[in-house]
Amino acid sequence: MKSIANAILNLKERNIMQIRTAKIRLLILTGIGIFLGGCSISDWYNGYYVERSAISQSQKKEANYYNSESPEMQKLRKQNDKYCIDLAKKPENRVARAGYPNGVWNQGMFENCMEDRGTPTYETWAGMQKKKRDEELRAKGKRVM
Incomplete structure (x- = not known):
């Protein structure tokens, strides 16, 4: 009788130990699952990283565009820049916008002025x-959106 009672107690202790380790494993796996689900690597890559790399690539291309100009062209760009900014900021050329009683400077006029004077901005050149x-x-017969 004693041996049967000891055997039953042994089985109960084993079951309790197995349940405790199973609970700990389940808790660890659940924690890892919640952590990985909350900060998905694809969300980080497609959101933050791609946006940051696109901005840095654009800034490099713009810097290369302006740095590749000859010294004469850079001097002409400075003169044109000063003239076109003054022209676009004149009160009669300002663009009316909500919340700005005196209007804002005319970006379109500035870009057209720079292009007409022979020194297009990077954005105008890219366009x-x-x-x-x-x-x-289109000349090759392909569709362009």
Whole structure:
């Protein structure tokens, strides 16, 4: 009788130990699952990293565009920049916007002035390059959106 009682107690102790280790493992796996689900690597890569790298690539391209100009062109750009900024900031050329009683400076006028004077801004130049590519693709018979 004693041996049967000892055997039953042994089995109960083993079951209790197995349940405790199973609970600990389940708790650890649940914690890891919640952590990985909350900060998904794809969310980080597709959101933060890609946006940051796109901005840095754009800034490098813009810097390369302006640094590749000759010294004469850079001098002309400074003169044109000063003239076009003064022109775009004149009170009669300002653009009316809600919340700005005196208006804001005219970005479009500035970019057109720079382009007309022979020193387009990087954004204007990039737009002209895109138009050229689109025209070439249309000439080849491809669809351009």
